[in-house]
Amino acid sequence: xxxxxxxxxxxxxxxxxxxxxxxxxxxxxxxxxxxxxxxxxxxxxxxxxxxxxxxxxxxxxxxxxxxxxxxxxxxxxxxxxxxxxxxxxxxxxxxxxxxxxxxxxxxxxxxxxxxxxxxxxxxxxxxxxxxxxxxxxxxxxxxxxxxxxxxxxxxxxxxxxxxxxxxxxxxxxxxxxxxxxxxxxxxxxxxxxxxxxxxxxxxxxxxxxxxxxxxxxxxxxxxxxxxxxxxxxxxxxxxxxxxxxxxxxxxxxxxxxxxxxxxxxxxxxxxxxxxxxxxxxxx
Amino acid sequence: xxxxxxxxxxxxxxxxxxxxxxxxxxxxxxxxxxxxxxxxxxxxxxxxxxxxxxxxxxxxxxxxxxxxxxxxxxxxxxxxxxxxxxxxxxxxxxxxxxxxxxxxxxxxxxxxxxxxxxxxxxxxxxxxxxxxxxxxxxxxxxxxxxxxxxxxxxxxxxxxxxxxxxxxxxxxxxxxxxxxxxxxxxxxxxxxxxxxxxxxxxxxxxxxxxxxxxxxxxxxxxxxxxxxxxxxxxxxxxxxxxxxxxxxxxxxxxxxxxxxxxxxxx
Numbered sequence: 001x002x003x004x005x006x007x008x009x010x011x012x013x014x015x016x017x018x019x020x021x022x023x024x025x026x027x028x029x030x031x032x033x034x035x036x037x038x039x040x041x042x043x044x045x046x047x048x049x050x051x052x053x054x055x056x057x058x059x060x061x062x063x064x065x066x067x068x069x070x071x072x073x074x075x076x077x078x079x080x081x082x083x084x085x086x087x088x089x090x091x092x093x094x095x096x097x098x099x100x101x102x103x104x105x106x107x108x109x110x111x112x113x114x115x116x117x118x119x120x121x122x123x124x125x126x127x128x129x130x131x132x133x134x135x136x137x138x139x140x141x142x143x144x145x146x147x148x149x150x151x152x153x154x155x156x157x158x159x160x161x162x163x164x165x166x167x168x169x170x171x172x173x174x175x176x177x178x179x180x181x182x183x184x185x186x187x188x189x190x191x192x193x194x195x196x197x198x199x200x201x202x203x204x205x206x207x208x209x210x211x212x213x214x215x216x217x218x219x220x221x222x223x224x225x226x227x228x229x230x231x232x233x234x235x236x237x238x239x240x241x242x243x244x245x246x247x248x249x250x251x252x253x254x255x256x257x258x259x260x261x262x263x264x265x266x267x268x269x270x271x272x273x274x275x276x277x278x279x280x281x282x283x
Numbered sequence: 284x285x286x287x288x289x290x291x292x293x294x295x296x297x298x299x300x301x302x303x304x305x306x307x308x309x310x311x312x313x314x315x316x317x318x319x320x321x322x323x324x325x326x327x328x329x330x331x332x333x334x335x336x337x338x339x340x341x342x343x344x345x346x347x348x349x350x351x352x353x354x355x356x357x358x359x360x361x362x363x364x365x366x367x368x369x370x371x372x373x374x375x376x377x378x379x380x381x382x383x384x385x386x387x388x389x390x391x392x393x394x395x396x397x398x399x400x401x402x403x404x405x406x407x408x409x410x411x412x413x414x415x416x417x418x419x420x421x422x423x424x425x426x427x428x429x430x431x432x433x434x435x436x437x438x439x440x441x442x443x444x445x446x447x448x449x450x451x452x453x454x455x456x457x458x459x460x461x462x463x464x465x466x467x468x469x470x471x472x473x474x475x476x477x478x479x480x481x482x483x484x485x486x487x488x489x490x491x492x493x494x495x496x497x498x499x500x501x502x503x504x505x506x507x508x509x510x511x512x513x514x515x516x517x518x519x520x521x522x523x524x525x526x527x528x529x530x531x532x533x534x535x536x537x538x539x540x541x542x543x544x545x546x547x548x549x
Contacts, residue, residue: 037388045393063412120288124299128307135529136521137487139403140502142494143509143517148327176289184289194287202289223401227491230406231506245407253407261399 065251073251082252083243084235091259094236098221101160105217109165110210113172138163138224142231151232156225163224164217171213175206211275218271222264329515338519346516347507349499355523357499358489361417365424366485373432374474378466381440402427402488406495415496420489427488428481435477439470468546475542479535486528
């Protein structure tokens with residue numbers, strides 16, 4: 001669980017007797033125990049799944065698939081394909097749209113956030129438009145994008161752009177405003193011009209917040225794409241979900257859900273890796 | 284260097300307010316000018332005035348079965364149910380996970396695995412299990428709102444001093460009483476912060492669910508307007524969604540501040 005270390009630290013300083021007693025060896029035992037219970041829990045869930053579906057039939061096949069049905073659906077979409085393509089084609093199609101929309105959002109959102117961050121005047125001019133757009137959830141742009149651009153790729157990229165743009169701008173802005181003023185003053189005293197100041201002080205200083213924004217943007221991108229493809233698409237994982245829903249094919253729904261989850265987790269890992277390389281001083 | 288105002292003192296507030304006013308005028312003026320000039324047809328981009336007019340008209344004349352307020356009420360009802368359910372399940376579970384490590388170790392892996400599935404990906408199952416009327420959308424809202432409720436209750440419970448829990452135990456308080464009278468107040472600031480995040484996600488998931496499966500609600504109204512190719516109604520819907528979302532956020536921000544003032548720092 002995220003934030004556990006933090007919470008453990010707080011617990012120790014708060015005078016928790018249990019945490020104080022546990023040394024390095026104790027922690028290792030505790031970590032092993034945690035892993036064992038975690039694995040047992042996942043295995044238990046799997047057994048329960050099997051029991052409820054195939055074992056006893058309490059949950060019928062029109063409600064939730066049995067493990068074997070899930071596997072069969074996976075093999076079907078992997079080899080023959082479903083809703084117009086194999087799993088790899090559908091997954092790549094959706095991933096490509098997320099990456100494109102996400103990149104467009106970064107390329108516009110981060111510079112705008114930087115601009116609004118370094119200049120109070122630019123912030124004042126742009127804020128009214130931004131305040132109007134900000135409270136509208138990205139998913140609410142889907143119908144408008146379809147009216148404007150139809151059901152093809154362009155509408156999806158537009159919607160993902162809207163979804164990922166706002167967190168990029170806000171977090172970049174927050175990052176710039178959070179840069180230590182003493183550092184900026186020091187750089188200026190030493191004769192740094194505006195570009196150098198931006199490139200060597202402000203951008204590195206706001207990178208941690210920028211990356212926080214990118215992670216939020218990426219999550220928003222996936223959610224929005226799935227929704228947009230469910231509302232209407234010719235291809236992609238949302239299309240698979242929608243077709244499986246119309247065919248009342250629960251095994252295929254689970255395969256598509258799992259794929260979306262794995263792709264979301266994998267792309268988040270990519271951003272975390274980029275963050276680790278670009279700002280090694282953070283960890 | 285005059286442009287970069289970050290290093291020096293910020294420009295005078297009067298000047299900034301004037302600039303903001305100019306920005307607003309520029310934004311709406313440009314939008315209105317483009318829409319009126321006919322460079323883009325009204326079927327593509329209605330003017331801001333037309334959007335406001337449409338919103339006004341919709342508050343009296345029904346579209347897709349209800350007036351604008353009828354749709355909003357339907358949406359808010361589902362929102363209340365899904366959000367309430369998420370809080371009712373997520374907060375006690377989070378507190379209990381913060382209290383008992385065994386429960387934490389058992390639930391965490393399942394929860395972490397499920398969390399990677401986007402809430403909207405639950406829409407097909409929600410519709411299969413609970414139908415497209417109220418149950419399905421409520422389940423999607425629940426999927427969106429549940430994780431922040433649980434995580435923040437868990438973190439809040441972890442931040443409660445163990446001494447306090449041990450003192451209550453020494454005085455003979457049972458598990459439930461400790462949860463209600465020690466962990467809940469101690470975790471409250473963190474819980475309320477979680478509720479705010481959760482409300483935002485719930486509202487957004489609701490719109491998504493209604494776009495895909497529903498027979499009433501603001502998202503349904505927007506998707507009907509989309510198939511009618513009437514962007515003015517779509518934009519009026521977006522406006523309503525934005526206003527309600529903003530109101531919810533402001534209300535919960537207030538609650539957060541009040542709780543922080545009363546129960547200490549998060």
